[in-house]
Amino acid sequence: MGKSRTKRFKRPQFSPTGDCQAEAAVAANGTEAEDEDGPAAELLEKLQHPSAEVRECACAGLARLVQQRPALPGLARRDAVRRLGPLLLDPSLAVRETAAGALRNLSACGGFEVCDDMVAKDIMTPLVALLKECSAGLDSNEMSPQEKKDESKNSIETIANEAVNVLWNICECNSRAVSIFNKEGCLEIVLKYLSRFSTNVDLAISVAYCLQTVTEDNPELLKSFSTPALQVLESAMLSPVSSMEFILLKTLVAGTVWNLRNIIPSMSQAEIINAILKILADVLELDMGETIIQMKEAETQRLKSAAESEETVEMANGHDLIEDEEMEELPQKRKIRRKTYTSDLLPTTDKELRETIALLTAQQTALEIIVNMCCNEDPSDDEWEELSSSDESDAFMESSFSDGGGQLLSPLCLSDEIHTALTNYLIPKKVFEKTTFPNSNAVEVCSRNPSWKPLIRKMNTIQCRALMCLQTLVSLLDVGHLGGVPALQTLAQHLSQLLFSQPDFDKNVDFLEAISSALRALLQTMASKNISQCMTPDQLMTLCKVGICSSNISVRVNVVSILGITGSVLAKEEGTLETLKTIGSFLLEVATKDPSLVVAGEALDALFDVFADGKEAEKASVQIKLLSMLREFQPIFKMRIRKEGRGKYSPDQLCVLDNVKMNLRRFVAYQETVEKRLTS
Template structure:
């Protein structure tokens, strides 16, 4: 139970302040937004390009607020913005693309799907093709004009690629259009410009990583020229943090395309990908944050001193210089209203630091995905779950559904060899101790850098997820041996208990509990002594089981099951086993999620399957009578809620739990007869 996971990591959504608002405001706010939206939409048809541009900029600001999504839908805003992607004015094209980028980034899956329904893909694809044609042409009369136009077109292309990426990630219809319209060739051309426009290349690389995942139709059209572009980007030198991010993203795309690579070249490509990921993870991001912040402070101090010297020397002439070089106010304001790029457009040190953190996050996500084979089909689930119910209980493992009925963990020999050769497990463990308190303190004192704290924490969570996968896949020696696992388990326990405020962060709690669960399972299978005291165990269980996240609760009961099964083999553990048993019974019979209830039943099977202390404990907590009373309730819940609320994978596992519950009750009846005879 509980090993299902989301293989695909969704891209984070960014707003100028760091996050789009999570909750929609009330209907009154939505109604109040109707007027401003309608007024701005009307201005989109104005004959003045400047008015149209300002209207787009205004809509870009408004779209950051959830109630406006309803207003946009009611007033058919997408159909009015779409044609502006091909407006005669390049500035209008850029602002229109920026508004649609905001809409697709802040909006839900439904919002993106509605954008496809409103035919945004037609002008978007046309814009991408036109930008490509302009960038390929040399028709400009003067070099200066050509360069200026090229920069503007590249900016437009960057906005358009981001819209394409957002929509394709959320809409299968958009992905189908991407395939049919030959968008792959267009964006590969953009990627080939990585040496002159790294921002555009990074946007394309993110988009490619999305559209090449589980897209068999697209894979058919990927040719040698496309691989050559990817190879060029992968082999480019680490000249900046942005290039590190680009190489990491392209490595993810190459991994998605691994089935197209001839078998004789598989090992070479896997080594190339993991070498890049290893080099990225080897960098100390916390130290980089500190160094970059110091460098920024020094640069700003030097610039201020230089400016003061010039002002003292030239008097008021500085004002005239500023006026000559000043960017128009409206253009500056418009840039601030767009959803911020993954690489913030402000100071170079912040851009560099953000790029490294995103590269490390991406590297860890790629490694997690490497650890899983493709999900079985529904037919395979049915076949796997159709075991013979007549088998005797003692001949059947209660854990028969572990691993094989989930998206299976699987490492090929080539991946296993490369992971250990490049010391990936060691580097992942180092990221678990992340982030450095000094780095967090540096970021917290600067408003512009504060959002990096969240990124530092995300890296730690991804490292914990990697650990969860690798612990289940690698041999004990590749994990550092028994002593290393005990040290790591103690460290994970300290993460949980030394900073109670972490328990409020669901993503962290799910990641650390999942890693601890996998670690304790491995330690139990290798007869390595556990690290948590019974008191710590129950404190952890009682705190975590109240969490609203199903994954957290599943991990909690699984940890209790693993630890309880170990204690059941020891003497003098009766009272602890009774406490664990009562806790698991409470969860199994009262948790609103069948998945959690099933995991709790599975844990009970593990704890009370064997051992004298376990038999005495089960008798004293009346385990048999409670389970016999709960059995029909569990079956009824599966019939009523099963297919409507749970996936085929979850139902398959629950069916096995139901079958094992019947067998376990039969076994407990035998135990009761022995104890009472």
């Protein structure tokens, strides 16, 4: 239950506001290297102070302090979780909010180990109690109508939002937390919060994130979804779009509904899948570059209008703005002047920036959901990135090494409903469009403003997600549904241009992994359909020489697989001897020297494919002394599997490696017959 520990994305964090900003700033400047009287000890001590205001500021300080990784061990030693936990039920609503904010940041910044520790120290007990109290508080009749209208209701929803974020982070990392979620009836609570989406979209988004996490691989929870519960999700998923944040909400709920597909009647499956993919298609249709430019212009205009309005009010009241020289003589007036400038009072994340971030997050989420929909019943994409692509070893062993080998990428399975919806909503086309580099004008706009600059990284992430999504679609859909042979050739040229038009592509590991994965899938599809390849030998070797130096195993696996695919095609053509010798020598070098058995196994796989058939391949194998090199390496490979395998690799990986080992023995025997024939 819960998500796997292989990947965790950065979580939104709590930002202290109001009078506690100063306390938080002091904490941010402290370091854990200080002695027992440092900021951590002082802030934790203040959590017990009789004054609610002091407790609130201490929580705000801790919310900032936990964002510094060196501070985390010291906070753990001082039992910060056990001290913060009771404050989730503090009499003061403000303390509850900031305590939940501190725990939110702790769970977001601390990773799996910290979340495990939080569960072990029973943070779930006060957290669940707080969620239940907030739920009851929203319906309480004890408060006066004015209180409900004013701060109490808003405070309760704000506290609930912080608490749901803590719950989401912990359930993402810890299966025991998911079990507690199931047993304590948290589903009913968070669905009540979600039902308020029309008046509090922030809270609804937090709930949707949480639900997407806890509904994944959690059959126990699925039994708890009643018809009213499903209706809440349906209502949110079909809600009218009034802002980018509602687009994000609908996308997240669509992901949750996909997780619930097993409890949806079969007669409604096609309808649900169409509804989900319609939402995802609409999200991907939006141009993120143009949206960024428009939102930044709207922000600039709003700030200008607000400043002009403030200046008009000042002049109407006879309080003309004072020049900077006069300010030095009148410190009190300087303080007044600063307060009248709207830009000084804006929160870090203003309206336009929030809207833009919501759209970019929705597009990233949509791409991730599409991949999940396509690959749900299959091994993870990382498996020969952890495993190897050679899971057709049985078919390989049955061959005589004269048929060119099997398919490098195992075929995926796609239901008719998903297949139809993907093509009807033009998902491949929309994903393709997202693989282009971010709009240069949008990048320029963001680079000029510190608060917008992080969006550049977000746009790059979307490009990488689109490339990974493209890899999946190319592996799944037939050529006709991808636009036919011309579309594949155009796509190949597009990917080559993306790769080689970026001078420092070797420094961007995420991009290199994503584009090499997409190229690998595309080249395999083209090879299987006898479509001419797109990369020149020089481009191919440039990519492989860069990729094989990467610290990322997935990149190294991809580039040797690409060499195997391309080489197996060239082996059947005339005049390719020198290229095949270059490819063979490169793969031998990788197989014998790469520190990862996974990469070495993939390189051997590629060698089997390249030199399995073809006159040019036979001549090349003799000239690079392939047989003698593999004979010498064979016992070394067996020994490495025996010595390294049990401690470093999973049972599935070892199974694949054992198959490669057997295939190596057979390939050596095959090469012996080739060499005898050519040298006799």
